[in-house]
Amino acid sequence: MQAWTQYGSLFLDPKKEVFAMPELPDITVYVERIQAMAQGQVLQGIRLANPFLLRTAEPAPGEFIGRKLEQVFRIGKRIVLGFSDEHYAVIHLMIAGRLHWRVPKPPPVRGKTTLMSMDFSNGSLVLTEASSKRRASLHLVKGRKGLEVFDRGGVDVFSCSSEEFREAITRQNRTLKRALTDPTVVDGIGNAYSDEILHRARLSPFALTGSLGVEQIEILHAACKEVLSEWIDRLRAQSGSAFPEKVTAFHPEMAVHGKYGQPCPACGSPVQRIVYAENEANYCPTCQTGGKVLADRALSRLLKNDWPKTLDELERLRSGSLGEDGALGKGPKE
Numbered sequence: 194m195q196a197w198t199q200y201g202s203l204f205l206d207p208k209k210e211v212f213a214m215p216e217l218p219d220i221t222v223y224v225e226r227i228q229a230m231a232q233g234q235v236l237q238g239i240r241l242a243n244p245f246l247l248r249t250a251e252p253a254p255g256e257f258i259g260r261k262l263e264q265v266f267r268i269g270k271r272i273v274l275g276f277s278d279e280h281y282a283v284i285h286l287m288i289a290g291r292l293h294w295r296v297p298k299p300p301p302v303r304g305k306t307t308l309m310s311m312d313f314s315n316g317s318l319v320l321t322e323a324s325s326k327r328r329a330s331l332h333l334v335k336g337r338k339g340l341e342v343f344d345r346g347g348v349d350v351f352s353c354s355s356e357e358f359r360e361a362i363t364r365q366n367r368t369l370k371r372a373l374t375d376p377t378v379v380d381g382i383g384n385a386y387s388d389e390i391l392h393r394a395r396l397s398p399f400a401l402t403g404s405l406g407v408e409q410i411e412i413l414h415a416a417c418k419e420v421l422s423e424w425i426d427r428l429r430a431q432s433g434s435a436f437p438e439k440v441t442a443f444h445p446e447m448a449v450h451g452k453y454g455q456p457c458p459a460c461g462s463p464v465q466r467i468v469y470a471e472n473e474a475n476y477c478p479t480c481q482t483g484g485k486v487l488a489d490r491a492l493s494r495l496l497k498n499d500w501p502k503t504l505d506e507l508e509r510l511r512s513g514s515l516g517e518d519g520a521l522g523k524g525p526k527e
Contacts, residue, residue, distance in 0.1 A: 214383050239312070257280055290322045346376075389448055392477060465478055
């Protein structure tokens with residue numbers, strides 16, 4: 194009981210992460226809005242507030258000034274700005290990086306949160322990062338072949354066939370959560386949307402890919418396309434003709450991600466989660482794990498044999514219904 198009381202906040206805190214890496218739906222909308230705002234415009238200047246942002250020595254930023262922005266596309270979770278004569282700026286936002294469109298040209302960049310400004314005649318594309326770890330990056334590349342290093346090789350769920358998706362997912366026998374978020378396996382999916390996809394497919398985040406049947410893999414592939422398409426459309430509608438400013442991994446319309454303790458929209462059971470490293474897996478025990486509550490590494494070490502295996506046991510643990518020896522019991526002793 195002491196372990197439960199002391200560490201109960203791990204159960205009760207609904208949102209451990211504050212920032213999360215933008216994923217395929219977010220990047221898609223970023224790309225579309227940059228196309229609408231800046232494609233066809235000539236770059237008038239690049240202002241860097243933090244030299245650590247730029248991870249390449251050549252070509253120099255000055256070589257991009259005066260070049261027209263001809264194309265904008267994504268490679269995985271990276272945004273690529275293609276300027277004339279095959280000059281490319283590759284932006285990786287990582288966890289806390291965000292893009293903004295500012296009109297008129299913003300004041301001088303200071304470097305505390307604003308790291309870069311690309312200035313065009315009609316406005317500026319500004320990169321900020323709300324973290325002191327400075328993980329966001331800018332690579333400047335000359336020649337399209339230089340972009341190959343950024344392609345991690347994961348399949349595009351929209352363009353790949355069912356067979357190609359199956360081959361990618363089952364190439365290694367690993368958990369579904371890890372497979373979906375590995376950019377060498379699947380392109381553009383991260384922590385948030387993998388939770389939503391697995392809930393839609395009614396699959397456990399920790400089921401092994403090698404254990405899936407052909408029909409389950411087809412259901413998973415369909416769930417990937419459905420969830421990502423729905424969220425692209427939803428984010429497009431939310432931003433409208435403006436530039437997206439509230440890019441987050443937490444949305445009220447989500448089924449399980451960031452919804453720890455809240456009722457599953459499909460069955461009403463409380464959503465559970467497992468925290469590991471800097472990520473977490475959110476799932477519905479009733480819809481995805483046959484009613485089994487998966488063991489959270491941090492708490493299961495503390496509770497040992499008392500880790501709840503079902504929702505009923507979890508609710509008794511929360512209410513303090515433990516036996517005299519600290520084991521799960523039928524109710525509190527009088």
